Amino acid sequence: MPFFSNKQLNYLNAHYGLRAMGWEMCSMFTLAYLYKQGLSLKLTLLVYAAVLFSRTLTRPLAMLCCLKKGVHWTLTVGTFAFAMRYPAMLPIDGLTWHLIPFIVVSGLADVLYWVSYHNYFASIGDEADRGSSVGVRDAIATVVAVVGPLVGGILLSIDKFYAFTMPFVLTLVAVLPLLKTPSLPPPVPATREERKRVDHFGFVVFVGDGLFYQAGSIWPLIVFMLLGESYQNFGFILALAAFFRAMGSMVFGRLIDKGKGRQICYIGYGMHIAILTVRGFFAYSVPAVIACDFFAAIAYCFSMTGLMTAVYNATKRASHPLYFTYYTELGWDVGAVSSMLLAALIVGLGFDVRWGLGLSVAGAVLSVATLARWYTRERKRRRAGTSAAA
Template sequence: MSLQTPTALSRVNLHYAIQAFAQAAGGVFLLAVLLKAGVSVPVALLFQAGIVAGRFVLRPMVLPLAKRTGIKPLLIAGTLATAAYYALFAYLGGPGPILILLSAVSSIGYLLYWLSFHAYFAALGDPAQRGGQVGLREAMVAGVGVVAPLAGAWALTAGGPKIAFLLVGLVQALAIVPLIGAPNVPVARTPPEGYRMPRLGLGLMFGDGLFAAGYHFVWLIALFLTLGESYAAFGGAAAVAAIAGAAGALFLGRRIDTGRGRRAVVIAYAAAAVIIVLRALGVGTPWLAVLANAGGALMVALVTPVMMTPVYNLSKGSNCTLRFHIATEGAWDAGCFVGCVGAAALVAAGLPLSVPILIALAAIALLVAQLLRYYGRLQA
């Protein structure tokens, strides 16, 4: 039976939308809650670096499990482990042993989840329609993102972190329901004949991890501080941003599938560079920070199909999607670790948060050079 069925992909997209609700209602607030609990900015960034370092170290252990179970059970386990992480976050009281435990549980949960999700999505999707499929997925996430951060901000304000994160953990756990009837994807016990690991996949994911450090993690801290450490204002800014994101994902994803990949790269990452500069300028200026945050959601909707289409297609072409993503997700962790540790060092040295945000510009240069070569070969 072919794995590439509309029903299978629809189940995965519904699963992803539910977990995206949990991410937008709780995950986006995690660093903000750390700051509220008395954790300093450099320590918060090192906490994030510790999570990705833990994932990097634990990653080789996944393959033996996957050989026995296939990919879907790992995706379900990662979903539930992430739910446990959110529930544990409800009991964070500040710096201390619970923070170390959170880092360990998060490493396991995010390792199992994102590794298996990307491998699963790559296996179920159709390379000829990949851009549109990724675009539709991201448009769904953008739609969810309008409501979820408002719900998260309300729960944090009305009930406090304990109630809010327990509820978020429950939502995350419910994301396994659409997967119950989805097909499993087996993993060969030995690398299949013709298995290959394109270096492009490693380079792209390292660059994307480095980009995420400045664009996403440093920015979340900067935005929260700029908005006066208000959960309501922070959630409102995230909701406004999500409204801007949906149309961009659908528009650019389809242009990739019609052979306009190089143009899509230029559009997406030119927008990314502008948004990064706006975010750096917006630190300390609430109205500009909200504007830059909204523009960032549109930018992510543009960038994700451009970035993930080659990654998923290279994965499927490697003949073993899981082995491919074990390597490439490790490269993402390495890039994010470098970015977060570098950002923590810059902040600890007394530089404003606007400086480490600009780390993302170096990542853009690395990504654009690789993506233009990839899409150029397709269009030649």
């Protein structure tokens, strides 16, 4: 497999795996933790909307850091900031001022990390093996995600201090592989013409993904309540879903490299829409939850690999890759914040929180429609290149 010969990418994947291990120990527990700490369901959703909105407010800082200090420097600092979000969760106890540091640090960590990470991954990867590379990375992340929720659930059941200290330490350790990756020259600011001509594909597809992913995060909260608010049982269900997901990422990545990206997106998002419908109307027992998570994990192998392969290739081809990433991530903020605000409105109006899963369906529809157009355009571009070479 030629993509394993890229040592820079291997170190970056090692970094990503360590950071993902810490994240998986806490990420799916976040809404459940806020709810368990005394916030109402509506306030839980509104607080997380505030976290996501703080990403938008601090996004210019991430761009400034990348331009002044470089993408690699920003990625390193973003990893340190990512670690700080875990101790910020420790003092949360209901609707108190302790939520403010959590909101600010989480938003800042997200924006510093993801703007630089996506741009860096796109810069050092090879376009010809992009699908396989994304598949390998996602396989690594999902393997550690099998262990993460199990450990996180057990530690939260024992003492939240240990539950947040371990991901804090793991994320700090994730800085070490970055020391083996090269720095890139600081990019020049985007010109007015480059900003004007930026491809809107990334923004639109990430609006869809923000809606799809963040509204979909309501499901783990529903499962948590269904399991009697037990962190340990909840962690087991999350780990089982991650195990299912880990089995397919590399296979589907190779299929994308062979030109099957559009078909993979149709299958993945089509499955997601069907599963979200079943979750909303029929999944009221543990066996039903496990069945839904099994098929959702398979769908994830299709959809995420198809999505990120397209985004990374579009980033590398952009006239100003950093600005393209900045603009694309802004789309995710729009979708994610909207999903949490609308979900809070649904709950506030007295409807079952499961109706919020409909927002995730809307995001999936927008994502797959946008990706289908991109992969169709990509196929035409490849054919034109082949004809010109002949």
